[in-house]
Amino acid sequence: MALFFTYKFPLSKGLAGSLRDNSTVKLSLLCSLTGIAVLYAGAVQMRPGLTPIAKLDEDYVGLKVKVSGQVIDLSEHPDGHLFLKLKDDSGGVISVPIFSRVRSELGENIALLDNVQVPGQVKLYKG
CATH class of the missing domain: 2.40.50.140 (Nucleic acid-binding proteins)
Structure with missing residues (x-):
């Protein structure tokens, strides 16, 4: 028999409502992925490739x-x-x-x- 503990954080109605809003989650995910892509592109630019x-x-x-x-x-x-x-x-x-x-x-x-x-x-x- 295994014991486990769950805890539900108390959320205000405003935050809980916005987290349930599907468009907010999608927008947050899109912004995060765009930011990661921009950082990766910048890192690739900083390391020069072989130039003839x-x-x-x-x-x-x-x-x-x-x-x-x-x-x-x-x-x-x-x-x-x-x-x-x-x-x-x-x-x-x-x-x-x-x-x-x-x-x-x-x-x-x-x-x-x-x-x-x-x-x-x-x-x-x-x-």
């Missing part, structure tokens, strides 16, 4: 993207900065600076012909 390097142009300046490609050139600055050139399947080539502070946080060394995936913000270098 050949597609990057001035329209992408300031945007966060993720590129993937093979290291076709690499040079090291005396201050510890690493400068890569990546090429992907789209045929595009992009320069990627990895400054010494970020480089020290990487767990691995990057070598010529390695395949790497780099998230970052597109900036225009005027030099």
